[in-house]
Amino acid sequence: MRRAQRYYPIIPVLVAYAMLLGYGLLFPGKWQLVAQLAFYCTLGQAFNLFMGMTGYVDFGYVAFIGIGTYGMAISIYYLYDKGLGLFIVVIGFILAAIFSTLLSLAVGAVALRLRGAYFAIATIGVNEGFRYLIEGARIWNGADGIIFSLHLKKAVGRETMMVLSTFWADVLVFTVAIAAAVLTLVFMRNKVGYALMALRMDEDAAKVMGINVTKYKIIAFITSATLAGLLGAAAWALKLTYIYPVDAFAIHYTVEAIIIVLLGGAGTLMGPIVGGLIYGVAKYFLAIVLPGFQLLIFAPIIITIIVIFPEGTVGILKKRVMGTALQKYII
Amino acid sequence: MALLRCENVTKRFGGLVAVDSMTFEIDSGELMAIVGPNGAGKTTMFNLINGVFPADEGKIWFEDLDVTNFPAYKRAHLGMGRTFQIPRPFASASVQENIAIGAMFGSAGAEINVERAMEMADHYIEIIGLKKHRDKPAGGLTPTEKKLVEIARALAMKPRLLLMDEAMAGMNPKDIDGMVSFIRHIRDTEGIAIVSMVEHIMRAVAGLAERVIVMHQGALLVDEPTREALTDPRVVEVYLGHPPEEIDAQG
Amino acid sequence: MIFEQLAGNLVQGLVLGAVYGMATMGLSLIFGVLQIVNVGHGAFIMVGAFTALMMFQALGIPPVIALPAALILGMLLGMVIYYAAVKPLVSPSGSGIRKPSGRDAGIAVAIFISLMVVMRFLSGYYKLHTAFSIFVGLLFLYGLLLYVYGGRRQEKAAELATLLVTFAFGVILEEFVKQLFTSEARGYNWDIGKLDIGITVLPYTKLLAALGSVSIAVILYLWFNKTRAGMAMRSVVEDSVGARVCGVNVDWQYALSFSLGIGLTVTSGVLLTMFIPVGINPYMGGPYTLKAFVIAVLGGLASPYGAFFGGLVFGLIENGSYTLFAVIPGVEPFALTRFFSFLILLVILLIRPTGLLRAK
Missing domain, CATH: 3.40.50.300 (P-loop containing nucleotide triphosphate hydrolases)
Incomplete structure (x- = not known):
């Protein structure tokens, strides 16, 4: 396969996001829906980078989104009167990335030494643990959270703030999604991807083959966590302009991430987009028809996928197009 | 020595x-x-x-x-290369990918990029005579073929001890x-x-x-x-x- | 002053710890036999809590009497989950793909539906939503697909899959109970007097809960060590191949221990409400899942008795650290205690994942 050809699978990803963005721009009334769909796709893309590629489930994943949200919140809350203007948003993203990276390093240092079930046990409390640390030690206002809409308004002006939280925040979410997809493909096409593939299928054999499994797990874990931090900064902090620990660390979002990745197909490039769109659209309509029921309906579907169709939608599609012209576009 | x-x-x-x-x-x-x-x-x-x-x-x-x-x-x-009693090729990876993984991370792995590893894999596929299965997932092979893939994978690591x-x-x-x-x-x-x-x-x-x-x-x-x-x-x-x-x- | 308070709280902690220990035995039993971590553990405790609440409020049955009902409900639930989703994923013989037979799928769906009917009957005075028909329909569909395609056991994914499946069942239970009872926190008041021991006051309900927990642990111990059925299950833990050779029906032991594990967990939910009869809501299980993991890891994850002693230790740690944190000004002792328990988990996993209380 020629070098350029190996990166063809990014084309359908870009087309899908462009279509979604275009739809939102053409129908401003649907922008909210588009923003929500973009959030779910991004959540899936970022989560998939670790869960899909390594086969480990991080049940505390939402903690990285939460800590990223705090990164942005802190930047705006403490720097709004320094005359930095929009630059505080940039600092916010940098802080979000740093915070989520540091947290992932700390969690990874313990959890990534552990295998399978023990890994799950180590991660399932991360979000709760972190929430209670913030509340208990009264870090960053503790349980009262940070409300920074006024600060943001003072820093960048009312008009800019409106556009920032209703439009640019969502565009930034799209950017994170594309970054996650590109990183996924770059991983897949390089040694990292092969190492992850090997350890996903047989960790002991991978070690014996000369693969430093811990190193590659950490690479995937940190990348995935940092993207989650950026997602939190854009999709939660900038959009809502407030943050409470109880929301920022709700396990609910980990559940949604798992659903999206499994629906689409764990470890595939297109999977999170397909999963995110299916889940987002279904949730949108269920919220109208049967409010509050989406998890009750999705949980049995998830069990069906795990037990009977573990490849997910894109996984099945991939098998179908094998040997056809579409093969090099869908992975 | x-x-x-x-x-x-x-x-x-x-x-x-x-x-x-x-x-x-x-x-x-x-x-x-x-x-x-x-x-x-x-x-x-x-x-x-x-x-x-x-x-x-x-x-x-x-x-x-x-x-x-x-x-x-x-x-x-x-x-050091190693094969297992019950062969453990990476089941859903293709035969070529399996062997390439060996080349990529083996004793010369640091200097071998993905393309080179794939070429090396082709060489070892010739040696074990599984050319017709090159792009098939290794999980679907017969036990003897799996064993051969595993040996080829270990050889691609360029070991001095197998x-x-x-x-x-x-x-x-x-x-x-x-x-x-x-x-x-x-x-x-x-x-x-x-x-x-x-x-x-x-x-x-x-x-x-x-x-x-x-x-x-x-x-x-x-x-x-x-x-x-x-x-x-x-x-x-x-x-x-x-x-x-x-x-x-x-x- | 502080020491007196600490002593009093430690007594409370020991009594609560007995209940915690019992609430973790089910988790350890399932892990010990099937090597599956029940990530939805807390949701089953929640089911037990609601069982106690409903029986007490609707029927006036005291929680002690509700214990057997909770055990039966839990075991039924465990059987259903095992046959519907766990068995297709794990291969007890350890070789090859094990497809569930049509009968497995049929039994699972049938029991699940009848459970739905019973629950609907029990909660007849609650408004039920059309979404329930969709939900039940999906379960039918699941049974049908399982029958047609069979379960798929993947290479390494079996472990990942069992984690996700137990997690998904936890979500189902939480959402199901939320639809029945809304997500508001409830409580009940069962007052049968108090015992004053000087340093602290213990309501008889709490003592009864601890007593119940200890008795269940003892019964379980006797059952494992003195009865044929118990020894058969133990043999599977120790050597499943050997047990098979000796004529133990390993598949049935798997089903039974999963079911018993869930049954014990649901029962512990009843005992926990006797200790803490407030704050009963569909999402109450989350913190208990975390606590159970800490306790199980303390006790060595695969041993129900280790879990019981882990529970005692954890009760002491929790109440002791709460008392000490309460002295520090400017912090929230309650939240900090929870963070502390998470920290303990990480430390144990870091230094000795096989359990602190276990002999080498």
Whole structure:
């Protein structure tokens, strides 16, 4: 396969996001829906980078989104009167990335030494643990959270703030999604991807083959966590302009991430987009028809996928197009 | 200079001494076998050599480098390859990808990029004669084919020492003959030391080994050329148990 | 002053710890036999809590009497989950793909539906939503697909899959109970007097809960060690191949221990409400999942008795650290205690994942 050809699978990803963005721009009334769909796709893309590629489930994943949200919140809350203007948003993203990276390093240092079930046990409390640390030690206002809409308004002006939280925040979410997809493909096409593939299928054999499994797990874990931090900064902090620990660390979002990745197909490039769109659209309509029921309906579907169709939608599609012209576009 | 040197290597699991103070050497390009009945500690010995778990006592040198505390992947980088008794190719990866992974992360892995690894994989696919299965997932192959993929994967790592766990278990006689000549061929062309692990000494005689180490209850029983080991009374006793008259006496 | 308070709280902690220990035995039993971590553990405790609440409020049955009902409900639930989703994923014989038979799928769906009917009947005075028909329909569909395609056991994914499946069942239970009872926190008041021991006051309900927990642990111990059925299950933990050779029906033991594990967990939910009869809501299980993991890891994850003693230790740690944190000004002792327990988990996993209380 020629070098350029190996990166063809990014084309359908870009087309899908462009279509979604275009739809939102053409129908401003649907922008909210588009923003929500973009959030779910991004959540899936970022989560998939670790869960899909390594086969480990991080049940505390939402903690990285939460800590990223705090990164942005802190930047705006403490720097709004320094005359930095929009630059505080940039600092916010940098802080979000740093915070989520540091947290992932700390969690990874313990959890990534552990295998399978023990890994799950180590991660399932991360979000709760972190929430209670913030509340208990009264870090960053503790349980009262940070409300920074006024600060943001003072820093960048009312008009800019409106556009920032209703439009640019969502565009930034799209950017994170594309970054996650590109990183996924770059991983897949390089040694990292092969190492992850090997350890996903047989960790002991991978070690014996000369693969430093811990190193590659950490690479995937940190990348995935940092993207989650950026997602939190854009999709939660900038959009809502407030943050409470109880929301920022709700396990609910980990559940949604798992659903999206499994629906689409764990470890595939297109999977999170397909999963995110299916889940987002279904949730949108269920919220109208049967409010509050989406998890009750999705949980049995998830069990069906795990037990009977573990490849997910894109996984099945991939098998179908094998040997056809579409093969090099869908992975 | 010995390629691999083990000195008083011991491993315990709870109260059980699985490997009991083993001392031996393996030379470059040597064809040898570790022989012993089920439970003799062969697999544990293999795992200690290539670092699946650390030894409780003793030291291991590889090319005069003390590797006792090296993790498995570092030992692989130094040039130790390994195959498993029940072949464990990466099931949903293609045959080509499986072998390429070996090339990418093996002893020369640092200088080999993905494209080069794929080319190397093609070379080894030719050697094992599985060209028609190149793009098929390895999980769908027959057991013998899986075994070949696993050997090719280990060879692609460019090892200086290849540890083969029961290379011929569950094969029919025709395949065994093929495998033996294949293993000898590898040794001659690639010039690497190959240590096979076999349960019964008769298999080792089939041309798999020039020298055997017989293990019994975790300890080294004999370390001598294959021909001599075959008739060594200690080895005979391990395999046949007590002489026939004693069995009669016990009923 | 502080020491007196600490002593009093430690007594409370020991009593609560007995209940915690019992609430973790089910988790350890399932892990010990099937090597599956029940990530939805807390949701089953929640089911027990609601069982106690409903029986007490609707029927006036005291929680002690509700214990057997909770055990039966839990075991039924465990059987259903095992046959519907766990068995297709794990292969007890350890070789090859094990497809569930049509009968497995049929039994699972049938029991699940009848459970739905019973629950609907029990909660007849609650408004039920059309979404329930969709939900039940999906379960039917699941059974049908399972029958047609069979379960898929993947290479390494079996472990990942069992984690996700137990997690998904936890979500189902939470959402199901939320639809029945809304997500508001409830409580009940069962007052049978108090015991004053000087340093602290213990309501009889709490003592009864601890007593119940200890008795269940003892019964379980006797059952494992003195009865044929118990020894058969133990043999599977120790050597499943050997047990099979000796004529133990390993598949049935798997089903039974999963079911018993869930049954014990649901029962512990009843005992926990006797200790803390407030804050009963569909999402109450989350913190208990975390606590159970800490306790199980303390006790060595695969041993129900280790879990019981882990529970005692954890009760002491929790109440002791709460008392000490309460002295520090400017912090929230309650939240900090929870963070502390998470920290303990990480530390144990870091230094000795096989359990602190276990002999080497």
